[in-house]
Amino acid sequence: MTQTRPLQAALSILAAMVLIGFIDNYVVVIAETGGLWQFHLVRTAMILPMLVAIALAFGVSLRPRRWRAVVGRSLFISTAMILYFGSLAFLPITQSVAGLFTSPLFVLLITGFFLRERVGPIRMLAAAIGFAGVLLVLQPWGAEVSPWAALAVASGFFYAVGAMATRRWCAGEETLTLTGAMFLAMAVWGSLGLGLLAIFPQDAPAGADGFVLRGWVAPGGTFLFWTAVQAVGSLVAVWLITRAYQLGEAPFVALFEYSLLVSVSAWAFMLKGERPGALALVGIALIVVAGVVIALRERRLTPPAPQTPA
Known part of the structure; x- marks a missing residue:
């Protein structure tokens, strides 16, 4: 155990959110010429050698302690990521991220209604505010509402289940093990999608509209470049997030994950000129407030772990 370093933890998680906000804004560029399933298969092929090299360099075993627990967690997290990345090609990134950030709300609902654990009125009120x-x-209710928004929200549900599985099923597993298993699951999704599209080919529209229906195509330079950026950026972001949770208490660190909503909006404005409307800005503020209340309440209810000097 090491001393808690809240400032370093906050800086690490903020850096990760800035990086994710940048690289995820370019998924729509990947979607112009590539397919969702090919993207995940190629990205995993780029990531796994780097993961193995890191594990060998630091002497970390990638073998899971509990196979079924790790596989189950990977199934839920990878499903969430498939839905999230799929929605990125069709929705403004702020909407996709907002859907993903319904996960704390689903965690509370699952905890209260299915696990029968006490949630309390404050966190339930925060969940209602976040949902609003x-x-x-x-x-x-808008005239241009997209059905892809439902997939973005569904990604939040599966991510919530995966997050709960991380804490309840996978305690003691190495971070690199969980990361590698998740990316392997993404590769399985990619292979399944490509296999089905090879058997039942679809007439994929040109551009980003064909992202989900597009099978294997000869990868061009733009696709390979931004997929490589995604691969490296994802690994760096995971390392920063892991470091943040090692240096700070989990509820405290979780507060700063909501900066991703600000990060993706800022990058979308700088890179593509996208700006959320007034209602969307109010919604982002409500989501952040709800997340902060839930995290602070969890921090208050969770007894601090004993610490020894570094």
């Missing part, structure tokens, strides 16, 4: 924020960002 998501509605303001997605605006399902």
Whole structure:
């Protein structure tokens, strides 16, 4: 155990959110010429050698202690990522991220209604506020509402289950093991999608509209470049997030993950000129407030772990 270093933890998680906000804004560029399934298969092929090299360099075993627990967690997290990345080609990135950030709300609902654990009125009120924020960002009542918004919210549900599995099923597993298993699951999804599209080929529209229906195509330079950026950026972001949770208490670090909503919006504006409307900005603020309340409440209810000097 080491001393808690909240400033370093906050800087690490903020850097990770800035990086993720940047690289995820370019998924739509990948979607112009490539397919969702090919993207995940190629990205995993780029990531796994780097993961193995890191594991060998630091003497870390990638073998899971509990295979079924790790496989189950990977199934839920990878499903969430498939839905999230799929929605990125069709929605403004702010809406996709807002859908993913429904995960804390689903965690509370699963905890209270299915696991029968006490949630309390404060966190339930925060969940209601966060849900209202998501509605303001997605605006399902609008004339141009997209069915892809439902997939973005579904990604939040599967991510919530995966997050709970991480804490309940996979305690003691190495971070690199969980990371590698998740990317392997993404490769399985990619292979399944490509296999089905090879057997049942679809007439994929040109550009980003064909992202989900596009099978294997000869990868061009743009596709390979931005997929490589995604691969390296994802690994660096995972390392920064892991470091943050090692240096700070989990509820404290979780507060700063909500900066991703600001990060993706800022990058979308700088890179593509996208700017969320007034209602979406209010919704983002409500989601952040709800997340902060939930994290602070969890921090208050969780007894601090004993610490010894480094």
